[in-house]
Amino acid sequence: MIIQSVGLRNLPETEAFPFNLDLIKNLETIKFSSNVTFLVGENGSGKSTLLEAIAYASRVPTAGGISIEDDPLMEAARSLGNMLSIRYQDRTSAGFFTRAEDFIGFVKNILRNLAEIDTEMQEIKDTWNGGDLNLALKPFLGERKAITDRYSENLDAMSHGEGFLKFFMARITGKGLYLIDEPEAALSPQRQLSLISLILEKVKTVDAQFIIATHSPLIMAIPNANILEIKEGKISPIAYKDTEHYKLTRSFLDNPEVFLREL
Numbered sequence: 001m002i003i004q005s006v007g008l009r010n011l012p013e014t015e016a017f018p019f020n021l022d023l024i025k026n027l028e029t030i031k032f033s034s035n036v037t038f039l040v041g042e043n044g045s046g047k048s049t050l051l052e053a054i055a056y057a058s059r060v061p062t063a064g065g066i067s068i069e070d071d072p073l074m075e076a077a078r079s080l081g082n083m084l085s086i087r088y089q090d091r092t093s094a095g096f097f098t099r100a101e102d103f104i105g106f107v108k109n110i111l112r113n114l115a116e117i118d119t120e121m122q123e124i125k126d127t128w129n130g131g132d133l134n135l136a137l138k139p140f141l142g143e144r145k146a147i148t149d150r151y152s153e154n155l156d157a158m159s160h161g162e163g164f165l166k167f168f169m170a171r172i173t174g175k176g177l178y179l180i181d182e183p184e185a186a187l188s189p190q191r192q193l194s195l196i197s198l199i200l201e202k203v204k205t206v207d208a209q210f211i212i213a214t215h216s217p218l219i220m221a222i223p224n225a226n227i228l229e230i231k232e233g234k235i236s237p238i239a240y241k242d243t244e245h246y247k248l249t250r251s252f253l254d255n256p257e258v259f260l261r262e263l
């Protein structure tokens with residue numbers, strides 16, 4: 001395990017966001033007792049705010065989207081992150097923070113980079129007048145190969161959930177801290193199961209640690225995970241089958257007609 005606990009060093013005397021959230025005002029030290037921790041709770045309960053602040057405080061890089069350090073919209077994550085005190089068991093900056101919603105932008109950036117490399121190579125070819133053309137193209141081909149080797153041969157496919165999963169498979173390799181906000185946003189139920197399988201393998205083989213904000217009753221079913229529910233401005237452990245996500249999904253699937261009639 002990498003992070004043992006996260007606590008608030010002190011609460012600044014301000015009513016500015018995010019310090020005005022009950023979750024932050026009431027925050028007690030969160031102890032991580034499993035390599036897989038889920039943050040669950042209603043929309044707006046503060047999962048992303050907390051996860052982003054942990055990502056900033058632990059200095060893991062952002063995968064996809066703008067880094068928390070540079071993103072003007074992440075001021076709150078930075079100010080809360082600066083107030084967090086993290087206790088490490090085995091510190092590393094390996095790993096990443098990612099939001100499924102940023103993934104499409106991330107893929108587009110990769111595709112844009114490839115298109116720029118291709119355009120530059122074409123321009124060189126079109127205007128070439130002597131010398132070794134292959135030598136001139138070599139650095140561009142090297143850069144292109146580095147990108148396609150790292151992600152996928154078929155980068156177009158990465159705009160789908162399959163690509164998101166491939167991205168996880170390519171980037172979740174060694175021991176690291178993986179902070180993921182709502183992975184289910186890009187994944188079908190089948191691929192959510194594949195993500196579970198990947199997480200279980202990485203916990204077992206490389207001692208990777210995952211902190212995941214999710215609404216998915218599938219993903220949060222990972223055995224031996226620690227589920228932390230944010231409710232009424234407090235964060236506390238909850239058993240899988242006691243979560244609203246499990247109970248509501250189960251009741252709904254048992255009898256969707258009744259639910260739909262009562263809406």
Ligand SMILES: Nc1ncnc2c1ncn2[C@@H]1O[C@H](COP(=O)(O)OP(=O)(O)OP(=O)(O)O)[C@@H](O)[C@H]1O
Binds near residue numbers: 017021044047049
């Ligand atoms: N920049 C901001 N300024 C003020 N309030 C904000 C800001 N960003 C989020 N909030 C509020 O803070 C609360 C927590 O938001 P957050 O996005 O952390 O919730 P969440 O649990 O991740 O929700 P969801 O499940 O919908 O993603 C919400 O009430 C939200 O409206």
